[in-house]
Amino acid sequence: MSFVERPGGCRIYYELAGDAAKPPLVLVRGLARSARYWGPLVPELAPAFRLLLLDNRGVGRSDTPRPPYTCGQLADDVIAVMDAAKVDRAHLFGMSLGGMIAQHVALTHGARIDRLVLGCTSPGGKRALQPSLRTRLALLRSALDGTPERAVDRLMPILIANATPELTKELYELARVEPVRRRGLFGQLAAVVRHDVLDRLGSLDHRTLVVTGDADTLIPPGNSALLVNAIPGARLAVLPGARHDFTTDRPREVARLLREFLLGD
Numbered sequence: 001m002s003f004v005e006r007p008g009g010c011r012i013y014y015e016l017a018g019d020a021a022k023p024p025l026v027l028v029r030g031l032a033r034s035a036r037y038w039g040p041l042v043p044e045l046a047p048a049f050r051l052l053l054l055d056n057r058g059v060g061r062s063d064t065p066r067p068p069y070t071c072g073q074l075a076d077d078v079i080a081v082m083d084a085a086k087v088d089r090a091h092l093f094g095m096s097l098g099g100m101i102a103q104h105v106a107l108t109h110g111a112r113i114d115r116l117v118l119g120c121t122s123p124g125g126k127r128a129l130q131p132s133l134r135t136r137l138a139l140l141r142s143a144l145d146g147t148p149e150r151a152v153d154r155l156m157p158i159l160i161a162n163a164t165p166e167l168t169k170e171l172y173e174l175a176r177v178e179p180v181r182r183r184g185l186f187g188q189l190a191a192v193v194r195h196d197v198l199d200r201l202g203s204l205d206h207r208t209l210v211v212t213g214d215a216d217t218l219i220p221p222g223n224s225a226l227l228v229n230a231i232p233g234a235r236l237a238v239l240p241g242a243r244h245d246f247t248t249d250r251p252r253e254v255a256r257l258l259r260e261f262l263l264g265d
Helices: 041-045 071-084 097-108 133-144 148-159 165-177 182-194 198-203 222-230 251-263
Strands: 002-006 010-018 024-028 050-054 090-095 113-119 208-213 235-239
Touching (some): 002 071, 010 041, 010 071, 024 097, 041 251, 071 097, 097 113, 097 198, 113 251, 133 148, 148 165, 198 222, 208 222, 222 235, 235 251
Parallel strands (some): 090 113, 113 208, 208 235
Antiparallel strands (some): 002 010
16 A cells, blocks of 8 residues: 655555556546546556556545645645656546546646546536536435445436446445545535636647546536537547446446557557
C-alpha cells in the first residue's frame, strides 16, 4: 500500500498495476468511488498499460479532510500521486467526477498528460445539462439510507444497465467494505457543484476521446456533446444502452475503446 502526503496532512492512496514496460495510464474514479470500483476493467487493461490508480480524497483508503473540496485540489492530488509513482507523463482516463478532475489536470498540468479520455462527465457551469429531480432524489436517499445494501439498491437502476446477481453481490460487498463517508461525499459534491471549465476547454491540445452511454440519466449525454464541441479535435464514442457506470457494466468493450484510442496512431 502506497500513500502520498498532501498539504494539511491528507494522505492519498495509490497503487500500480499492469506491465511496467507499457505506456502509463492514470485512472481516476467518480463520486464516492475508490479505485476498487474499477473492478474488471483493471485486468482487461493490465496487459497493455502500466496502470496508476488512486483513491480521491474523501473515499476508500485516502484520508477525508474537512470539506469542501475543489476539482483543482483533486487534480493536484493526481499530480502528486504521479510524482510519488515517478510517472512523468501519462495517458489519463477519468469518469464522472473523475472526468471533471481530469479536465482540471489537463488544463493546469497539461505537459504531464499525453492522451485524454473523459467518461460520462460534464464541463459544468450553467450550460451543463442536469440530472432529473427523480435521479437527484435517488442519490440523496442512497446517501442517507441506513444500510450499504439499500444504498446499492437505490443506485443500481441509475448506474447499471445489466445488473446480474453476481454483480449485485460484488457491489454489496464493496459497499460494506467501504461505506460512504458523508463528510467525504459532501466534500466531493462541493467540487462537482463548483466545476465550470467550458470556456477554458478550447485551450486544450491533447488528443481527446469523450465516452458516454446514451441511457445515462445521472450526467446526461448532452454534456459529452458540449465537451466534444469545446475541445479541439475531440472524438465522441456513444455506448448504446449504457448507463452511467459503463466500465462496471461493459469492461471489455470499454477496454477495447481505450486500447484503440490510446495506443493507435
